Amino acid sequence: xxxxxxELIQKSEEIGMxxxxxxxxxxxxxxxxxxxxxxxxxxxxxxxxxLLGPNGAGKSTTINILATILSADHGEVTIxxxxxxxxxxxxxxxxxIVPQDLAIYEExxxxxxxxxxxSLYKLKGHQLDNQVKEALELVGLYDRKxxxxxxxSGGMKRRLNIACAIAHQPQVIIMxxxxxxxxxxxxxxxxxxxxxxxxRGATVIYSTHYMEEVEAISDRIIIMNDGxxxxxxxxxxxxxxxxxxxxxxxxxxxxxxxxxxxLNRISGVTKVKIYDNKVEITSDKSIDNLNEIIAVILGxxxxxxxMSSEVASLETTFLELTGxxxxx
Ligand SMILES: Nc1ncnc2c1ncn2[C@@H]1O[C@H](COP(=O)(O)OP(=O)(O)OP(=O)(O)O)[C@@H](O)[C@H]1O
Numbered sequence: 001x002x003x004x005x006x007e008l009i010q011k012s013e014e015i016g017m018x019x020x021x022x023x024x025x026x027x028x029x030x031x032x033x034x035x036x037x038x039x040x041x042x043x044x045x046x047x048x049x050x051l052l053g054p055n056g057a058g059k060s061t062t063i064n065i066l067a068t069i070l071s072a073d074h075g076e077v078t079i080x081x082x083x084x085x086x087x088x089x090x091x092x093x094x095x096x097i098v099p100q101d102l103a104i105y106e107e108x109x110x111x112x113x114x115x116x117x118x119s120l121y122k123l124k125g126h127q128l129d130n131q132v133k134e135a136l137e138l139v140g141l142y143d144r145k146x147x148x149x150x151x152x153s154g155g156m157k158r159r160l161n162i163a164c165a166i167a168h169q170p171q172v173i174i175m176x177x178x179x180x181x182x183x184x185x186x187x188x189x190x191x192x193x194x195x196x197x198x199x200r201g202a203t204v205i206y207s208t209h210y211m212e213e214v215e216a217i218s219d220r221i222i223i224m225n226d227g228x229x230x231x232x233x234x235x236x237x238x239x240x241x242x243x244x245x246x247x248x249x250x251x252x253x254x255x256x257x258x259x260x261x262x263l264n265r266i267s268g269v270t271k272v273k274i275y276d277n278k279v280e281i282t283s284d285k286s287i288d289n290l291n292e293i294i295a296v297i298l299g300x301x302x303x304x305x306x307m308s309s310e311v312a313s314l315e316t317t318f319l320e321l322t323g324x325x326x327x328x
Contacts, residue, residue: 019078020045020172020203021066026075028061035061036072037227043172043205048198050218051207054322057224059207060100063176066205067097079172093121096170098178102161104149111136111145114163121168135167138193155186162193166202173197173204179213191217211318225322239311244286245270250279250297251306258300266292277305285311 021043028036036058043049051059064070066077068088077084079091104113114132123131136142139159149157158178166173175194179187194204194217208214214221215235223231223238231238252258258279260272268287273280281293297304 018044020047020080021205022076022078023062023066024076026062026065026077027073028058028065028070029073034227036065038075039224039227039229041222041229041232043203045203046198046201047219048194048204048206048217050214050221051205051224052209052211052214052221052318053207053224054209056226058227059224060176061227062224063174063205063207067095067099067174068092069097094170095172095174096165096168098162098165098173098175100176100178100180102157104157104160104164106150107148109146109148110141110152110160110163113149113160114167117164118167123168131167131169135163138166138196139163140189140193153183153186155182155189158182159186159190159193162190166197169200171202173202175204175206177208178206179208179210187213223318223322230322244284245282246285246309246311247280247282248290248293248307248309250281250304252277252279252297253303253305254301255279256301258297258302262296262300263293266296269293 019042021041023039023041026036026039027034039058039062041049051062053059061070065072066079066084068084068091072084080094082091084091105116108116111132114135115128118128118132118135133142136145139162141156141159141163144152144156149160152160162175162178165175173194179190182190191213194206198204206214206218218235220232220234221238222229255274255277258274260274263269263272263279263281266283266289268284268289269281270284271280271282279297283289283293294304
């Protein structure tokens with residue numbers, strides 16, 4: 001860890017903060033287009049925040065402002081306790097940015113790429129060697145360290161892009177759609193690497209339009225659409241906000257006596273389907289009727305072999321909130 005990082009962490013600890021990033025009333029316009037329209041959020045220390053939204057939602061603009069690449073028209077941002085307007089230089093030293101477009105040199109080895117980016121943060125000697133090795137190991141490219149990126153697959157290049165961004169061991173990592181257009185294996189590898197970075201104490205903002213990625217790794221999710229935050233919370237909280245239904249699935253024997261009508265009469269039940277040896281019941285989640293449902297099934301001489309339940313997926317939630325599909 002270099003001196004600047006230590007200073008940043010010390011300052012964070014001095015003010016005893018849990019918020020590594022705070023964003024207040026952030027706005028950015030391109031001519032008449034409001035790309036970011038007055039958003040507010042915080043990212044807590046050690047958290048992975050998933051920034052989810054369809055194309056054009058304003059994710060990259062937000063991320064580029066946090067990464068000090070773009071300037072905002074209005075609003076306040078602090079990162080690790082530093083004001084972005086006053087201390088951009090200091091912030092740059094403490095963050096790692098994984099850009100949407102690859103920022104690697106095709107003609108020099110993977111190791112030299114990582115070494116180059118890490119040395120920009122004034123790492124030297126053994127510390128530089130160790131951190132370059134660690135970064136390459138994290139993304140699973142240590143055994144290809146002497147090869148040039150021009151011989152790599154798209155997924156390997158994306159992994160190298162991440163190694164270059166994190167070798168200096170930043171406290172805050174900002175990633176803009178780091179898995180676009182890559183093979184599932186590299187994608188899984190990247191998601192695992194992000195979880196490892198979190199376990200080492202990093203705070204991560206991760207922008208994507210892949211629902212399953214935010215579900216897999218995020219502690220909290222922000223959904224953006226048209227420059228605004230339209231929902232924020234954990235996966236479960238988001239589902240709860242818009243969806244008040246639950247579906248129960250039963251595998252049942254001796255179904256002859258049970259009718260859909262009997263189950264439909266139970267308070268809260270909105271849909272019943274009986275087929276083969278299965279019973280599917282959708283109900284208002286706020287009504288406590290599971291005991292009654294089970295009593296009706298058993299009361300008709302049925303034997304329940306198995307039962308599960310499901311609330312709406314985040315994909316459904318997203319559609320309900322935005323009226324748009326994530327990948328249009
Ligand atoms: N340099 C620019 N000039 C004009 N308009 C821009 C510029 N950059 C972005 N925009 C517009 O601002 C809006 C937000 O774009 P942004 O790239 O932040 O969205 P995004 O959520 O990251 O989308 P994507 O997933 O496609 O990267 C879009 O309508 C986009 O067309």
